[in-house]
Amino acid sequence: MTRHYDVLVAGSYFCDMVFTGxxxxxxxxRDIFSQGxxxxxxxxxxxxxxxxxxxxxxxxxxxxxxxxxxxxxxxxAAGEGIDTQLFQRHDRPVRRVAASFSFADxxxxxxxxxxxDETIPLDVVVAAQPRCVLLHGLHLWNQVESLHRLPxxxxxxxxxxxxxxxxxxxxxxxxxxxxxxxxxxxNDSEACALTGEVSVERAMARLAEIVPLVIVxxxxxxxxxxxxxxxxxxxxxxxxxxxxxxxxxxxxAGFMFGYLRGAALEDCLRYANVTGGLSTTAPxxxxxPSLAQLEAMVADYASYVNVPAEDGxx
Numbered sequence: 001m002t003r004h005y006d007v008l009v010a011g012s013y014f015c016d017m018v019f020t021g022x023x024x025x026x027x028x029x030r031d032i033f034s035q036g037x038x039x040x041x042x043x044x045x046x047x048x049x050x051x052x053x054x055x056x057x058x059x060x061x062x063x064x065x066x067x068x069x070x071x072x073x074x075x076x077a078a079g080e081g082i083d084t085q086l087f088q089r090h091d092r093p094v095r096r097v098a099a100s101f102s103f104a105d106x107x108x109x110x111x112x113x114x115x116x117d118e119t120i121p122l123d124v125v126v127a128a129q130p131r132c133v134l135l136h137g138l139h140l141w142n143q144v145e146s147l148h149r150l151p152x153x154x155x156x157x158x159x160x161x162x163x164x165x166x167x168x169x170x171x172x173x174x175x176x177x178x179x180x181x182x183x184x185x186x187n188d189s190e191a192c193a194l195t196g197e198v199s200v201e202r203a204m205a206r207l208a209e210i211v212p213l214v215i216v217x218x219x220x221x222x223x224x225x226x227x228x229x230x231x232x233x234x235x236x237x238x239x240x241x242x243x244x245x246x247x248x249x250x251x252x253a254g255f256m257f258g259y260l261r262g263a264a265l266e267d268c269l270r271y272a273n274v275t276g277g278l279s280t281t282a283p284x285x286x287x288x289p290s291l292a293q294l295e296a297m298v299a300d301y302a303s304y305v306n307v308p309a310e311d312g313x314x
Contacts, residue, residue: 005059006057006132007058007260008059008124008133008156009058009061010118011136011137012043012063012113013041014096014111015041016039016098016099018037018283019036019037019101019102020034020036020242021035026108034101036242040245040283041076043096046250047252050253052081052083053290054257056260060087063118064087064094065094065095066093074087093114094114095114096113097111097112098111100243102243118143119143120143130156131157131260132256132259134160134256137162139163157259159185161186162185162186162187162190162191168194169210178211179210187248188200188217194207200224204231212228215269217248222235223273225269237274237304239278239280240281243283247277250275251272251273252272254273254276257294258271270301271298275294
């Protein structure tokens with residue numbers, strides 16, 4: 001492998017069956033019908049797709065197998081021109097399926113996965129010479145120490161998404177792992193669950209004592225960030241929400257795009273809000289913006305904001 005990457009993404013695909021326009025949250029004993037339905041590639045595919053459309057060189061260290069869901073993902077990636085040479089291919093099914101019931105402000109899932117060893121191939125990380133490595137979920141916290149010891153560790157930014165609220169700062173090894181990453185990107189509910197704080201601002205402050213840069217995704221209210229004592233809030237953009245599935249992943253892609261460009265933190269949040277916000281306007285984050293669209297909207301950001309910029313916190 002001779003290609004060098006802007007971002008390496010470590011995380012699994014999902015095949016998402018997305019139900020939209022539901023009259024209520026599904027309940028036992030009730031048969032309800034959605035107004036919309038789509039089968040879309042999901043999981044780490046969302047962030048890889050968004051980075052690719054923003055013309056970043058992205059490598060995906062994902063897992064695929066012999067099953068039809070894996071083939072669906074590989075076909076979708078090929079159709080987008082996404083680089084799949086770093087896929088770890090298994091001679092057995094690697095099924096990762098989720099049924100998503102999506103509403104304007106949140107969504108829920110019923111999922112199934114075939115268990116497998118998700119150990120990150122460290123030799124690939126060294127050879128790829130990435131500028132950034134993204135771990136797509138706190139369940140990969142136990143990979144941080146190995147990445148931290150790599151000879152090229154100083155050459156890449158290590159970003160950790162949350163995705164999984166089952167952990168807290170009291171979970172063995174989690175706080176120590178967070179202390180070795182450069183950027184942590186939970187959403188507001190994940191940040192509170194992880195820290196035990198009720199206030200998003202207090203949760204972010206607690207995390208900022210451990211992680212150099214904390215970004216908190218707050219949905220339509222925008223995003224918060226804390227770097228040391230510096231706190232930023234950028235309101236979200238006005239959109240007609242169709243499906244929120246994958247919005248947080250697309251937010252991450254927009255943020256990393258700005259971050260790797262050397263943009264100011266406030267502008268990084270604008271890139272993130274636009275990318276994540278636009279992704280909600282079509283099923284399964286298929287509406288992520290092009291580079292030209294993103295740059296145009298960020299340049300005229302005040303025209304798109306969901307709440308007044310002078311409103312201090314979400």
